[in-house]
Amino acid sequence: MPSNAHEIPIEFVKNRPRFVMRLLEDVFDVALPRYDYADMASENCTKFKTANFYSDRVVALRRGSRVCMAVIAEVQRRRDKRKRYSWPVYLATVHENLKCPVLLLVFCPDEKTAVWARKPIELGQPGMRLVPFVVGPDQIPVVVSVEEARELPELAVLSALAHGGEEEKILVACAEGLNALGDEEFSVYHEYVVSALTGAARENWDALMADPTFTYRSDFARRYINEGKAEAKAEARAEAKAEARAEAKAEAVVAVLGHRGLHVSGEVEGRITACTDLDRLDTWMERAFSVDAAEDIFD
Structure with a gap:
């Protein structure tokens, strides 16, 4: 049962909400916003209607059996002011669940959204501000090494989408990275590249895929590309x-x-x-x- 040392200060707040405002202003020098009056709100910090919060992905960095850090990975395609309230929830929840430091990494496909996502989220408590790590098109590394592309094909794909129109080596590295994947991943990644590339980059990619000197790792990849070519030719004929x-x-x-x-x-x-x-x-x-x-x- 809570002691009087806990209950009495709470009673102070209940009886005189302005008491809290005075402490914040005089003791902690907090600049409060303009307000008309102060009253009590529900002390229940959960929502009245249960709500589940899900981040896109959480990566746990482990040392032995211990999680030493977690990274929340989010993909943000457009501005969404609700995220400025849910992102802090994600960090706090993962921090409590895994008992470790947590970082927020946000992927933005366009620079305009990236600029928005980088804005610090002020939580109100002095010293508590969330500044997401945001990866926009300008932050994607340029991958031209075939070895690096094969080791991290996902990075090679992002590099091709962000910089594929600049240099042919980038597309070649991406193709080699995809060529190192299994059949299911190859089809998914390839479709993503084809759907996202535009302009000169798309033309160069199609030319690369049609190059008879390019050696596909698996029969599936060879059939997949050839079937795509056949479908494209059939559509063109139609x-x-x-x-x-x-x-x-x-x-x-x-x-x-x-x-x-x-x-x-x-x-x-x-x-x-x-x-x-x-x-x-x-x-x-x-x-x-x-x-x-x-x-x-x-x-």
Whole structure:
């Protein structure tokens, strides 16, 4: 049971909440925000409705059977003011669970979000501020060593996404890093790289994957890449066929209008031949047999 030494000061606070404000201002020189009055709130520090907090990942650094440090790894894709309240909860909870120092590492895919995430989180208690370690695109190391890429393919992937447009060696290292993975990881990592690379980096990557001199570690990787090439070629052929059909239909629409003696201006012909929608061209073809003026097919 709590002693009087515990209960009486609590009673002071209950009876005169301003007592606490006075102590903070006079004893600890705390600059309080403007307020209208002070009253009591629930002393229950849990939420009224149970809430579970989950970080993305927690890495435990162990020395023998003892955890000597933990790192909370978070991925933050955009600003989210709620994180400025939940991140301190993550650290405090892991600190209590594992009984060790804890760091927060945040990965941000764009520099704008990274700048936001780096802002210190002031917890109010003097000396307590959380400054996350934030990894943005500018902080990703450049990996050009094949040996390093094979040892840490994840780092090689991040390097390729952040710097792949700068130097071909970066993409080569990434490819070699992926080539050292097992089948399941290879497919997942490769899809991630393909979906995230853009512009010149994507073109260079596709060229590298198509290079017949590149040796794939496993039959799976070779089949996976070849199947991807085959699918891409099939899609390209299908698109080419659709374009050819659209071009032929557009020419037919123009021919019908001309055969009926209607004047087809350059503007009308250009609009017809630029269309690739087969259904729309079918509609225009039906109208071409009955309209009084060429431009009426668009109505």
